[in-house]
Amino acid sequence: MHFVPKLTIIGASLALFTTAVVAANDAPGLSGYIGKTTQEISNALKEKGYEVRKVETEDGYLEAYALKDGERFEIYVNPETGALVKTKRD
Secondary structure: OOHHHHHHHHHHHHHHHHHHHHHHOOOOOOOOEOOOOHHHHHHHHHHOOOEEEEEEEEOOEEEEEEEEOOEEEEEEEOOOOOEEEEEEEO
16 A cells, blocks of 8 residues: 555656756767866867866866856766766856
8 A cells, every 4th residue: 555655656766866867968069978187078078079278177077167159068077987977058
Protein backbone atom coordinates (compact mmCIF):
# COMPACT_ATOMS: atom_id res chain seq x y z
CA MET A 1 0.00 0.00 0.00
CA HIS A 2 2.90 2.38 0.73
CA PHE A 3 4.64 1.46 -2.51
CA VAL A 4 2.57 3.75 -4.77
CA PRO A 5 3.26 7.03 -2.89
CA LYS A 6 7.00 6.28 -2.76
CA LEU A 7 7.00 5.52 -6.47
CA THR A 8 5.21 8.80 -7.16
CA ILE A 9 7.77 10.74 -5.12
CA ILE A 10 10.67 9.02 -6.92
CA GLY A 11 9.11 9.74 -10.32
CA ALA A 12 8.53 13.39 -9.49
CA SER A 13 12.09 13.73 -8.19
CA LEU A 14 13.52 12.26 -11.40
CA ALA A 15 11.41 14.61 -13.50
CA LEU A 16 12.70 17.63 -11.59
CA PHE A 17 16.29 16.42 -11.81
CA THR A 18 16.03 15.89 -15.58
CA THR A 19 14.59 19.37 -16.04
CA ALA A 20 17.39 20.89 -13.94
CA VAL A 21 20.06 19.14 -15.98
CA VAL A 22 18.57 20.34 -19.26
CA ALA A 23 18.19 23.89 -17.94
CA ALA A 24 21.76 23.91 -16.65
CA ASN A 25 23.22 23.66 -20.15
CA ASP A 26 22.03 26.47 -22.36
CA ALA A 27 25.24 26.85 -24.38
CA PRO A 28 24.81 25.50 -27.91
CA GLY A 29 26.92 22.55 -28.98
CA LEU A 30 28.46 21.79 -25.59
CA SER A 31 28.23 18.56 -23.63
CA GLY A 32 30.37 15.89 -22.02
CA TYR A 33 34.14 16.24 -21.90
CA ILE A 34 35.48 19.78 -22.39
CA GLY A 35 39.01 19.58 -20.93
CA LYS A 36 41.03 19.48 -17.72
CA THR A 37 43.26 22.51 -18.32
CA THR A 38 42.62 26.09 -19.32
CA GLN A 39 44.31 25.42 -22.68
CA GLU A 40 42.24 22.29 -23.41
CA ILE A 41 39.02 24.11 -22.52
CA SER A 42 39.96 27.11 -24.62
CA ASN A 43 40.78 24.89 -27.61
CA ALA A 44 37.59 22.82 -27.26
CA LEU A 45 35.42 25.94 -27.11
CA LYS A 46 37.15 27.50 -30.13
CA GLU A 47 36.52 24.30 -32.10
CA LYS A 48 32.80 24.70 -31.29
CA GLY A 49 32.77 28.29 -32.57
CA TYR A 50 33.16 30.14 -29.29
CA GLU A 51 35.36 33.19 -28.83
CA VAL A 52 37.04 32.60 -25.48
CA ARG A 53 37.67 35.70 -23.36
CA LYS A 54 39.29 33.97 -20.38
CA VAL A 55 39.38 30.76 -18.37
CA GLU A 56 39.98 30.88 -14.62
CA THR A 57 39.55 28.79 -11.50
CA GLU A 58 36.60 29.78 -9.37
CA ASP A 59 34.85 27.88 -6.55
CA GLY A 60 36.65 24.66 -7.44
CA TYR A 61 35.67 24.74 -11.13
CA LEU A 62 37.38 25.94 -14.26
CA GLU A 63 35.15 28.74 -15.49
CA ALA A 64 35.33 29.93 -19.08
CA TYR A 65 33.89 33.22 -20.27
CA ALA A 66 33.07 33.03 -23.95
CA LEU A 67 31.01 34.57 -26.75
CA LYS A 68 29.03 32.85 -29.47
CA ASP A 69 26.59 34.39 -31.93
CA GLY A 70 26.65 37.67 -30.01
CA GLU A 71 25.76 36.04 -26.68
CA ARG A 72 27.96 35.76 -23.59
CA PHE A 73 28.31 32.47 -21.73
CA GLU A 74 29.83 31.27 -18.50
CA ILE A 75 30.92 27.64 -18.85
CA TYR A 76 31.79 25.61 -15.75
CA VAL A 77 34.02 22.53 -16.04
CA ASN A 78 35.10 19.99 -13.42
CA PRO A 79 38.93 20.19 -13.46
CA GLU A 80 39.33 16.59 -12.27
CA THR A 81 37.13 14.94 -14.90
CA GLY A 82 37.06 17.58 -17.63
CA ALA A 83 33.27 17.24 -17.76
CA LEU A 84 30.90 20.11 -18.40
CA VAL A 85 29.14 20.94 -15.13
CA LYS A 86 26.83 23.75 -16.21
CA THR A 87 26.56 26.76 -18.45
CA LYS A 88 24.67 29.98 -18.21
CA ARG A 89 23.96 32.85 -20.52
CA ASP A 90 25.24 36.08 -19.17
